[in-house]
Structures are given as C-alpha cells and as structure tokens.
Amino acid sequence: NAGVMQNPRHLVRRRGQEARLRCSPMKGHSHVYWYRQLPEEGLKFMVYLQKENIIDESGMPKERFSAEFPKEGPSILRIQQVVRGDSAAYFCASSPIPLTDTGELFFGEGSRLTVL
C-alpha cells in the first residue's frame, strides 16, 4: 500500500523559472494538504484541497503560487517566476476524511526546491 508520493524529490531552478511539484495521495485519500518548511523553521500550512476544489488557501502567497487537485492525476503545486526565498522543502500530506474528524495527516517525503 503505497504512501504519499511526491516528485521530484529535488528540483533546482534559476530565478524567474517555474517550479511544478507533484503529489499523489495515498489510495482512497481525497483530501490533500501542502506545507512549506523553510530552513530552521517548522512547517507552515499553505493550502488544502479536495478533488477539483480548493478548500482553504489562507497560507498561500498571494502571487506566483497556485495549486490544483484535478479529478484525475496528482495534485500540483506551481510556483511561477521563482525567487531565492522560495527555496524550501515542500511537503504534501493526505487524509481519507476531513481533518476535523481525526486530525491525522499522512506525509510524503517532500520536494526540496533550490533556487539559484
């Protein structure tokens, strides 16, 4: 039973390029969360999605960042025109039911973005 799969594990981009991070949730999980971990900091919530819907994007920067979770395929976190401050580890997590019912998330191993 595969866990949450994220790819790429490591991504290097130059300033101004686009970064696309993909997340396949665990089988049967329709709730997906994206978190960002900056060096020496904890995890910061970015966005919560269900299939085809953005439920809570209160943690997403207003510009350059977007997320989707289409009916078919993985969830995508897209960062346009990357800057050095976007360098971080981006973690995806999933759950089978809303967080309000159990509070437990299952995490992927993360995608580490480095902006040169």
Next chain:
Amino acid sequence: AQSVTQLDSQVPVFEEAPVELRCNYSSSVSVYLFWYVQYPNQGLQLLLKYLSGSTLVESINGFEAEFNKSQTSFHLRKPSVHISDTAEYFCAVSSYNTDKLIFGTGTRLQVFP
C-alpha cells in the same frame, strides 16, 4: 486561532538518559494533539496522538506524552533514549472546527553515545 510553542530548538542528551521535549498550545476550543518525527531528508511520521479519552498516550518505540489541559501542555518523554532517536520532533494541534494542522517550530533531539 490556534498556536503551538516548542521552546527548545535543540536538546542534546546522552544515550540511555531520559528526555523531555516540551510543547505548549493555545486554543479556545477542545484540541487534538500530535507529535510527529522527521528523520534527516525524510517526511514526517506520526509518533503519537491525543484525540480524547486517556490523557497519557504512548508510541510503539517507548515515547509517551501526557495531555495536561490546565497547563495547556503536551510534553513528549522517553525514559531512555537511543542513538536512533536522533531526529527533529514536531508538536502539532488541530481541532473539530479547523481544517488544518498547526505545527510548532520543532525540537532537534541529538543523542550522543
């Protein structure tokens, strides 16, 4: 709004010594509390959780945490640590009326031989 405070950013300890990693939370409603562990270059793994019921919860590898409502704390303890326990430990909080898990800044446990 909820928040989590982990006052200790690093905790060095010798092997076989006891350890306590502190976690305090703030919330106006009943909470769910979690400890996650992150080994180097890996994702987070759930260590233990408190949802309701007994205030003392245990993990399979010897860690335990006690929910203390009056002190708004959920400290993590282990009576005797191993080298393999070296990792980053994150305390987190959520509740029945929130759609996100709020994390503390983490505590790096370093176990020395």
